Amino acid sequence: MKRFILPGITLLMLALFFSTTVVAVEKEEEKVLTVVSPWRLKGMNLHKSGFLFARMGCVETLTTTDNRGKIVGLLARSWTVSPDRLTWTFTLRPDITFHDQTPLTAGAVSKSLNIALKNRGVLAKAKIAEITPISPRTLRITTTQPFAPLPAYLAHYSAAIVSEGSFDEQGRLKHIYGTGPYILTGQQGDIRFDFKANPSYWGEKPQVQYVRHLGIPEAKTRANMILNGEADMAFTLSPADMEELQAAEGVRVVALTIPRTRLLVLNCALPFFSTVRSRQALSLAIDRRGIAADMLRNPNSMATQLLPYAAAMWHTPELIPLEYNLLQARKMLEEDGWQPGEDDILEKNGQRFEFELRTYSTRPMLPVIAASLQQQLRKVGIEMHVVVGKGSDIPAHRADNTLQAALIARNFALIPDAIGTIYNDFGPDPGNWGAFHWQSDELNELLERYLETFDQERAEALRVDILTVLQRELPVIPISWYEHIIGLSDRIEGVNIDPYELKSYLNGVRWAR
CATH class of the missing domain: 3.90.76.10 (Dipeptide-binding Protein; Domain 1)
Incomplete structure (x- = not known):
């Protein structure tokens, strides 16, 4: 098989990869299934890092x-x-x-x-x-x-x-003794975690004895590890990686629409984004279909509302879809008081329509989409500067009030009723990833009523009302729905990925016969 150079790998990672290969060679009778993803340990507590141990089948919930x-x-x-x-x-x-x-x-x-x-x-x-x-x-x-x-x-x-x-006496997590099909047996830093099958598991018995998780930030590196036979499951790949893997032997690809959306988060205290009209105009200036077809290789991933079809209860045909209309965008910006300056960048009250957008590369398509948005907004006289950093930069800049805008990928399924994320992002006390300097008394009332509603028919009507407010006010602007791209080696079979990402990725997985 053709070998590929792995870009951007630290010496520590190289040591980990080497040790992985050695183990596979020395212990062929005890094969290790290797999972690679962008995720690393964020601290020894379930509040920050429970997702890793849940997805690897170590811990379970009620x-x-x-x-x-x-x-x-x-x-x-x-x-x-x-x-x-x-x-x-x-x-x-x-x-x-x-x-x-x-x-x-x-x-x-x-x-x-x-x-x-x-x-x-x-x-x-x-x-x-x-x-x-x-x-x-x-x-x-x-x-x-x-x-x-x-x-x-x-x-x-x-x-x-x-x-x-x-837990220790102070209630701090010192070990992870869960109930899941896999037992944590060791780790190296925040990158590598080793697991073995739990022989006493109460449910369907795991069919792979040894599993390893490696946190690899670069999507291209993860794809190359599948191509090189150094990994068996590679998560969060790019559409370009998907095409390369589909053309390779010994590899297959799963592309799954999940309840995750790429969003523009706006600082609504800034004059650029303080009015509904300006936010609606910004939305109209975005060619979502072009982004979906040309960059994501899936026209159906264009976001016409906040959540995709995969979110079931929280996707409704009753909303007027978000659309692309440059003429209407220019008209609304003009009505909002923005006029072209000498260099065609819009100005109002002596201020240019110029702002900074932050994003991160852990989700591989975000920087690419940000560059496209930069070009698209320039057509209506908006100057946007893109800064690619770490995901943690966005909460940090929110905290010191220097965040102007951000392009993020927001998961609405970590609480499987999306009200959990919606309430956290748009309710009375928004968290790190939701609306910024935006509040709606109307929405807050709807959210509280939904939380107290046990009648399913009434709850469905409230979901439509909640989504209608967000579609009209656009405190965040949906860009595209997320397709989770996963590379799989032909050494394994039985893979069944949960679109809500709550269950273990290893459920049903076995060595190919």
Whole structure:
């Protein structure tokens, strides 16, 4: 097979790759399945890094989805809610043990969830008043007000359940003893993690004995590792990588639309973005179809609204689609007071329509799309400067109020009812990735009503109302829906990727016969 040079790899990474190859040669009877992704450990806690251990089948949550967004039990066999909608009772599956051989009990679940609650993450926004065990297999969660999506919030990776022995006396995570099909056996820094099959797993037994995860930031490097036989699963590849892999022998590609959207996040306190009219004009100046067809190689990935078809409940045909119309964009900018200057860049009250857009390369197409947006906006007299850095730069610049705009890829499925992300991004207290200096009393009221609504028909109507406000106001501007591109070696089969990215990537995977 043709060899490829791997660009941008540190000496540490080279050592890791070399050791991976040596292990494969020395222990052919104990093959290691290697997964490469852009993800690295963000700290020894589930609040920041639980996604890695959930996707590798090490930790599990009380609930999950059925791949279509419906919430189903995982560690919880069933649950009920009281008539006043304030008390939830969860019954655990029997005969489950953690990786340290201690039993799964309501007490252990309570400890994990209470620590997650104190970390001020997802569960802190779930209106939870108290989490208590009431029997070895029964857990009670009370809320301060009716909170219909609670089971969906419990599917988030930060709510993963680990044994009580995983924590030190201060409640800090020191080990990861989960209940999943794979046991963490070792790590090297924040890059490499080794796992082995859990022989006592309560569900479908894992069919691959040894698995390794490597965090590799460059998409091209990940693709080359599949081509070179140095990896068996490579996640988050580019469309160009996909075409190269499709033409290669011994490799196949999965392209899956997931509930993730590439978005323009705008600082709505700036005069460029402070009015609905200016944001709508900016949206009209964007040729989404051109980006989708020419760069993403998939015309259907153009974003006509916030969430894609894959988001099921949160995609509606009732919205007027976002469109491309340069003439209308110019007209609306003029109506908003913007006039061409000497160099054709728009000006208003002595200020040029000129701003900085930040993005990052961990999601491989973001810098490419940013360059295209730069050219497209220039056609209507908008000067945009692109800065490509790290993903962490965006929250940092939000914190010091220097962020003007950002191009990001936002996952709306980490809480499988997208209300979790929507409330966090557009509600009363937006997080690091949502609306910036924008608030809507109308939207906040709709969000609160949705959270309290258990009637499914009423909830559906509220979803349409929520999406209508976001489509009209455009505090963020959708650009394209996300196609998750995954390269697979022909050494493995049985791959079944969850579009919500909650289940282990290794579910059902086996060595090819």
